[in-house]
Amino acid sequence: MKRSLHIALAAAGLAVVLTACNPFLTGEGLSNDPNNPTTATRQALFMGVQATTFGQQESSVALTVCMWMQQCTGNGGRFVEQFGKYVIDEGSFSFDFNSVYTGGGLTDIRKIEASAAAAPDSIFLGVAQIYEALIIGTAADVWGDIPYTQALTTSQPALDNQFAVYDSVQALLSRAIVNLAGAGAGPGDRDLVFGGDPAKWSAVAHTMKARFFLHTVEGAGAGLLGARTAAQVYADAIAQATLGISDPSGAGDFAAFHGQATSERNVWFQFSQTTFGIDLVAGKFMVDLMNTRSDPRLPQYFGQDAVGGYGGDDVNIGPLNSDSVSAVDGSRNSPQFRQPFVTYAENELILAEANNQTGNDAVALTHLNAERAAAGLGATAGAGAALFDSIMTEKYVAMFQNIEVWNDYRRTCLPALTPYLIANGASPVFNDKIPGRFYYGSNERNTNSNIPAPSAQLAANGFRNRNDPNACP
């Protein structure tokens, strides 16, 4: 009797404990991440999009452009020097490619746009569309054909023709201009660039339209745009730039916001503070050019060298005495410097170039000298090809650290840079030419069968994008 009681007790104990309750596996903090939100407002996402855009325009891509355009030079044998000597692979800019589409990029912009459209907040929508145009347009500049119409809709989106992407960007900017004239509260003080001022954004959109028109001019000249001629492209650029940024004070420039907090600082400045910062020095071509011009922007761009002057390094010449090489450490190299992306200077120089190329040298000169005056330079004269050279050289100096310098060089081959030669340690892959594009990111190539292998990318059109039919010398 006693024995069976024991067994009964044991069985009852088991039965009680074995009766499990399901919330044990699915309660609070168990099946949902308790650490991070699962929804986000367009206001919060817009902050992330701005931070991402500022970062994109100031990090690896811009750094590499600075070196390839010989405004900067890489030293130190580490990745900076490697990038500078064109030693790149599909891993080099994989992160940058992804960031076009991932959080802070297109996926979040689309959420903002959807939310603004539903609100409705036409101004917020317009501002978001400008960010989309800048991110997508820049990606097309760098990688050429990119996924866009199928982006975020299918697991392996196809590549759009680069010219089609530019057309989409133009259409998007046109819609943005319309939306900015509409109603809505807009982003208000969450707009770190203009504090929500739709008029300033509208001017920026027009300047961007002019910029992206110019990116197709070489293709038009080569007959790649059907019946559309280079002259028509220039005319469109003039039309847009005429409505573009017109404030010489810089108050209308699309420039980054940066603060003193660590994660709000200008990325160029942040980089100069890292262990790799010393690897980036002034480029000899740029510094020599500015010395020749007695350019007042020298102390803005570069620090004085050890002997009190300005000097740069050059891969083709070899490492120079460090005493005569300036650091990329001018007055702009400060935490809060608002890196300019789309500016009055660019707008004026677009007008100058387009007028010069369509035979209106007098008008071109007016715009060039307007920009020079704003930069602290005296007026200049000239006509024809010489004026063209003056315009593009001034643009090269004015747009220091801007990715647009590479775009200008690829279509005009100005200023006349000597590519870093294989004999002097440059990558043997590019046949003594400055590379015309970047490889697609390895992550995308690994997951999207529409992306060609690196060797196929290398073989296509001399590793240049569609809008760049003619190689520079």
Place this chain on the structure above:
Amino acid sequence: MRFSVFSLLFLTTGAVAALPGRAAAQEPVTLSGRVTAGGQPIGYAEVVVPSLGLGASTRDDGRYAIVIPGARASAGQTLTVIARRLGYKPTTMQVALHAGVVEQDFALAPNPLQLGEIVVTGAGTVTEAQKLGSVRNSVDSGAIARSNESNVVQALAGKAPNVEVTQQSGDPGASSYIRIRGTRTLSGNGQPLFVVDGVPLDNSSFSTSNFNLNDDLGSGQTDGTVTENRASDLNPNDIESVEILKGAAAGAIYGARAGQGVILITTKSGHAGPTRFSLKSSVSFDDINHTYPLQTKFGEGRGGVAPDTTLGGDCDDPGSGSICSRSWGPALAPGSPVYDHANEAYTTGHIVENDLTISGGNDRTTFYLSGEQYYNNGIIVGNNDQYTRNTVRFRGSHRLADNLKVGANLSYADTRGSFIQRGNNVNGIQLSLLRSPPNFNNLPYLDPTYHLHRTYRFQHPGPGDIVADRGFDNPFYIINEQQNRSKVGRVFGNINAEYTAADWLKVSYTLGADYSNDERLEGCPISSSDVCFGGRVIEGKLVNYQIDHNLSATANYHLNDNMKGTLTLGQNLNSRNFRQLGNVGRTLITATPFKVSNTVSRDIPSDAQTIIHNEGYFGQYTLDVYDQLYLTAALRNDGSSTFGAQNRRSWFPKGSLAWTFTKVIGERPWMTFGKLRVAYGEAGQEPQPYLTSTTFLSNTIVSGISQGTGETPTQAGLGGLVQGGIKGADSLRPERTKEFETGVDLGLFRDKADLSLTYYNAKTQDVILLTPVSAAGTGFTLQASNAATFRNRGIEFSLNVRPLQRADYGWDLGFQWGQNRSRVLSLGGATFVSIGDFVQNVAEVGQELGVLRGIGFMRCGISATGVLAAFDAACASAPHGALFIDASGFPVVDNDPRILANPNPRWTGSVRSGFRYKKLQLSGLIDIRHGGQIWNGTKGALWSYGTHIDTETRGTMRTFGQGGWWDGAVAGPGAGTAVAIGESWYRTGDAPCPFTGVDEPCIENGGFVKLREVSLTYTVDAPWVMRTLGVSSVDIRVAGRNLHTWTKYTGYDPETSLGGALAPVTGVDYFNNPQTRSFVFTFTFNR
């Protein structure tokens, strides 16, 4: 009265030991006698009366005494009494009781085959060694003691085939990584489940750098300090035995947590009998086991030109003075001073350990009480390289009633570590130490004039340079001025009850808890460089709280004498709560203290919590047929909060068969025992928590060029979010390993040898990968999915030989050999997935797991054609793999990544030998890893810096493919051309892999043979010991640990792991701290 060290202890503990059981109504009976083997007395043998649940253990003189209360004994009654001790065959005697003292001696025979030994098999189940259907690997307390390791995981090195243990470095408290039969998961850290006395033990690792997302971009384990693995909080002296459940067939009873194997640890407990005391005192002297090969012939500079190192010269501005950064200067004049950077930061470290154990009990109550003090001052000079551990443990049991026993097992550990940063880190010791030019004196590290931090790139800091970049921090500044601390308080233990409801039914219950609080500090002083510019403080806290409930009932059944067995049913509930909170403060306001509140700005706090709940039910059925055929079947059903909603529960079956075929064919002199075994099992690995959610992040870095750059979504005081990069997966299942294992265990030549051979084939499917997804297509870069399938198969062999076994002397030898081959069968569509945290280690379909996918040189038949015409032409007639040499006489970089190295060893093995002569014992263990390649980035960087010994022959003419310089076939226009190997190769050429990304020059063979352990023990138990010291015996031991390593590897040590127990892959060396060797002297006093 003679002084006795234990007199006082007797007074205090005697009361406990003498606690009466139940008042006796009748005369008690004392059962006593002597247990011997080969004529020698055996201590620690257990003598038990199973029917009464009584027992005692023998003293060193072999004597035991069991007092049977009068109420439970009657004269004339015959009892079954069993004497047993690990390593001996249990001996059973029938003893007739009579009043007074009953003498019964036992003579035990050795039991090298461990037959009849009780083996813990997990979740409350036990069996006997010969009934096991899977291979048994157990490690006893003696083997742990002989290893002289303070970390129980490291103590398992070389103890079982295919159990690879890698210590992160020789830092005090450094973690050890254990891998059983190859890597089977990429989730978490891939470590086996640790279970102590039936309760899961947290063995996590966490790098303080991981609190700092800004500077580390999520890869904190490659810089900062070494990590600890939390199992090292255990006092190894408390461990009675360790059973290693390898593979799914053995571990399936633990279901979704057993995918990487299970380490079952049983702690020591008290035995009825006289109270025993043991005091162990140990001192160890440690030093670096291999100094780094550095050159001392050439000084600071570049291109053979020395910098101006005077005040205001080249070396006072690390921002522009890059000529100062390297040691490619002119040859140093004979007699000019050079500094020994390879040795100057190291000294002799030492360990002091004291461990006191008191145990005993009576027929109803047993207790075990221990305390340990462990102090290790590491080999790096100064006092910031330390580890201390203080532990206490109490384990007791009391029989409340004849059928109810309750127990408790509680331990407290106070663990404190102080570490030196290393790794990929300019604030770490190795980077700056090994890169220091030989003609620069790192001492004094403070400038004599202004008492400011001076370095070889900033040699004369002025009064305005308190906060200024130094290039690399001076190693002695790092050693003396940084503070990197961990302070852990931990309570671990359980309460348990065992209720014998009937002869055939036993119910066991264990409620266990594991609570630890780990406080971290990482402080860079005010004059630090780079990411620590202006000083930086990381303060963090980890709180880990785990409760485990395990209830099981085991029924024995007996159909007839030839058919019997057990049935076990049970339930397990487990809750794990892991909390982390960290703050990073930047720019110290004043030099001290290292508090976040003493900084100018703070990063976004690292604030995260994970909660995991598991609910499991299990059953196990065994059937013994004719005492020769043993059948086991088990089934577990697990639910976990980490499984996707669609797959909330999973089943894990297992089955095994063991057949003692010698019972049929009969024992032969040359084969006394033979067993065939076959087992199949399935076990899992639960997903990491919250992979099922898509979230938005506020603290992520959205862009940046390199480490230490980037923006957060929050700007200008306005809160921002970005969508996380990982897409939520709603239908995750646990990873599942299906493992088949078969083998044979043989006892040979009258038990003079035993041999075990095992083959296994494990297929792990549903392996969770953060699979890359098209960013352009999805807006994410990764998504967790049950995508991959891996295979691990291999062979394990162990052979123990006892050629000489006499009463006075004996000699035994053990060999272990294991081979594992992994293969990635599928990755759910991707060709490869990166799994490295520093270089491109990958899982790639068709390859072994963790191979290095890197950049090499163009080689014929391997590199793509159509890229370089000269290459295509040269390779037309060249052998496969020939190195292409262009007209310059140098190889050419192949820009297409390819598989360059395999870090997995070809096989591992060990040889153990022991020799005893009377009271003298000598033993040794050699640990072997054959093959396994290492990416030696340290070497590559030091080539670039011109400090590596290889750069001493700078300027020598070499021909690729000849004379020991890249021997092998070459082809191309420059083949056979001699070229100068110097700065143009080592610094500006392709050689320095970490800077060029060309991995091939840095691949090295990481195989080694290590003399892990040597120990010589002498036991003094002569009567004078008792008379003079008051103890029954003294063991005097002299031992060595890691005394010598034979290897071709040129770095500090092939046993190195940058990521430590955090890394799923090994084979990466980048400025990790060195390993140590030890000489250990131990005295153990027993009473």
